[in-house]
Amino acid sequence: MLVYREEIDGLRALAIVPVILYHAGFTGFFAGGYVGVDIFFVISGYLITSLIEAEFDSGTFSLGHFYERRCRRILPALFLIIFVSSGFAYCWMLPEQLKEFGQTLISIVTLSSNIFFWFNDDGYFVQLTELNPLVHTWSLAVEEQFYVIFPVLCYFLSNKKRFLVTLLACLALLSFFLAQWGGNLQSISNDRFQFFSQHICASFYLPAGRAWELLIGAFAAFYLRINDSVGKRLYKYEQFLSFLGLAFIIISVQYLDHRHIPPFPNCYTLLPTSGATLIILFGNKHTLVGRLLSIRPLRWLGLISYSMYLWHQPLLVFARLRSNQSPQFLIILIIISVVHLLSALSYFFIEKPFRNKQRFSRRQIFCTAGVITIFTLALAIFLIRTADNRSMMISKGGDPYLFDLQKYGHWRYVAAAFTDRERRKKTFSNETIASNRSIALIGDSFAQDVYNMIIEGKHLLNYEICTFYISAKCQIYIGPENRLDHIEAQYKQECTNANDIKYALPLVRQANIILFASYWMEWSARRLPLTLKLLNLTKQQQVFIIGAKDFGDVRPMLYVNKSTQYRLKQRQSPKPHVVKVNRLLEQTIDKSMFVNTLKMVCIGYDEICHLFTPDGKLISYDGIHLTRYGARHIGNIIFKNKPLNRL
Structure with a gap:
């Protein structure tokens, strides 16, 4: 018993x-x-x-x-x-x-x-x-x-x-x-x-x-x-x-x-x-x-x-x-x-x-x-x-906000175009290389957001773009230190034999312009100047570093059936560590290369960020990744201001 x-x-x-x-x-x-x-x-x-x-x-x-x-x-x-x-x-x-x-x-x-x-x-x-x-x-x-x-x-x-x-x-x-x-x-x-x-x-x-x-x-x-x-x-x-x-x-x-x-x-x-x-x-x-x-x-x-x-x-x-x-x-x-x-x-x-x-x-x-x-x-x-x-009822006179989220708010929208491009386009054409119109876009889901900005805003139409994904867990780094020493233990296996910039080097060598976009960690941001130096780029190649964005904790359900006026008043502070890393990059990366996204789209020294576009569309569904409207809105800002306006 x-x-x-x-x-x-x-x-x-x-x-x-x-x-x-x-x-x-x-x-x-x-x-x-x-x-x-x-x-x-x-x-x-x-x-x-x-x-x-x-x-x-x-x-x-x-x-x-x-x-x-x-x-x-x-x-x-x-x-x-x-x-x-x-x-x-x-x-x-x-x-x-x-x-x-x-x-x-x-x-x-x-x-x-x-x-x-x-x-x-x-x-x-x-x-x-x-x-x-x-x-x-x-x-x-x-x-x-x-x-x-x-x-x-x-x-x-x-x-x-x-x-x-x-x-x-x-x-x-x-x-x-x-x-x-x-x-x-x-x-x-x-x-x-x-x-x-x-x-x-x-x-x-x-x-x-x-x-x-x-x-x-x-x-x-x-x-x-x-x-x-x-x-x-x-x-x-x-x-x-x-x-x-x-x-x-x-x-x-x-x-x-x-x-x-x-x-x-x-x-x-x-x-x-x-x-x-x-x-x-x-x-x-x-x-x-x-x-x-x-x-x-x-x-x-x-x-x-x-x-x-x-x-x-x-x-x-x-x-x-x-x-x-x-x-x-x-x-x-x-x-x-x-x-x-x-x-x-x-x-x-x-x-x-x-x-x-x-x-x-x-x-x-x-x-x-x-x-x-x-x-x-x-x-x-x-x-x-x-x-x-x-979602279907939205088209019959309801709040279109829900339809927007259903169609563009899920993470699959963020990754789809970038991933498809990476799968179909492994290298640049000879004509593009000869005309210096090649762009290598490298990074994590923030790079995927950048690619969506390009598509939604029809930017960089004269360039051929190739994409390469490196998980934010693994970061972009080249240097004498063992990269795994800086990566959280739970992600080391994922970063051991993949998600490494060394596999993107053939693409970097071919590109006329290289765009790096990532959810930068402090350790990789501090070593970014060394990473750029060890890429051994030519004087003809241009590099742009796109800083991280953050809109705080966003709960989309809170704004259902709210007026446009109400939505336009919604503002939040980004997470402090994102602001800190952006300021670190601003101090260590040349102004002609660094794109401080937060400073461009948010307001004041504390960089308070609007959650909606001027026409009342949600910018980010989770606080860090962009909706279709957010990609269009943020893209129009960063590609029409220095330094990306040179492209």
Whole structure:
């Protein structure tokens, strides 16, 4: 029989609190707060395996009973969050956001939201974490997919326990290898050793890179079953090992800043998962750590941790959607308090009743789950159709602002023309080279914006343009230093064998004019004069450096159905680091080469920026990338003023 352990609920509290505070923006002390999800995976693996083992011992295990218990545990609160979020999404989301939300609902009820977010998360344009209220369901999908396979293996191999454990150990090792590969195995070595590429986002979202975390919990359950009681063989070391586990978790939460380590999951993930495992194995009620985790406030947070996990993301997202700036400290505290209140209500009135077999039979649970799943699919289709209809209705006399966003506000507009040009045009024609009418446009999405400026404003019509993409994560740099030393750990793999200006040098050699546009980082901006020098350009070649632009945090939904007069009054300050880097470039790059975009399009020393063009069109849909109208407006300014007016 499975014995309830109060300290496990306390461990759940250690997992959920850092996650919520991390997502709320408290990334100082909680820089690694996201590791709470990894701790949850270990706990889930342990509890599920313990339940299965206990039922095998009593002869009561059945797959039907197992999935009934999972439905009772997961679905009621999840469906509640889905329906509440759908109401706010219907009222507050833009058509494109609402359409993605509807697609998210489909992925959730088909147990594939992790696959959906993996497919849609390019790590740059798509602000999934901030603007999708259900992005956190990816972890539920990972667990659900694990639950589909794991109990079946246990069922069919119940009489071959040694083989089962060996098989699971091999799967865990393979999963860990794939996680580490996606977590930047290449970045720890200068060798270009490649025969398989596990994409970073794939190892983050998919079970291939996460199964080992659940299996660590499973192995803990196997160990405790064999040893009869918690930590029996290592009794005299319980205090030390449980304290070590707690220390591992605290260190992980405080120091595993994703900006300074390779992408999760990877070998660093062993720190929080090992910490959770040590507490499960040795943090019993006889230890100081076990008694600490068993105190009532922590146990209470652990009991409502599932509801807290479900509630926190929608509340934070909708708060961001209704504000043109990140929620302030007081607002965040209020949201966290509301999360706690709603989670308590969910626990008492949703979770507990549906777990009670006396109130709801297995047949009722399965039938209700089926009906609500069908209803959710219908709701998702309704929201997707509503998003499409809202855009179509604009042409019949509604606010054209929504139509503008639908057609030009998505990131695909930014990248499309530039990418197509790069794919079709690898080099200049001989005639262009001979006539000195060749332009190489090199950079990240800001270079893509520049290309859209050229197209929308019909600038540089006498030139042939070739484009070359270098991700903002990797930056434009040539010099004696190792470029990877300056790049955030999570992006090193992406920048190791690609996104390097050295691959653009043949194009640079051919070009008469070179335009560099990037979301410049301070480190690359300081070294830009050296980069330009080492390009070894001829005196006949001209170089222009286009500074970054920024319009603050833009929330397009705030301006729906507002008058043109209202929109024209909207102004915001750019982010301070963008202003700082632009001023640095202005001091180090010759005026005949540097284009200070912010100074040209914004007002005053603090460079306050209008959010709309003079005719009331939104300039940037996310604060940094341009709409079609923004590209036309900004392009007309920078190409008609010095130094680009010479072209």
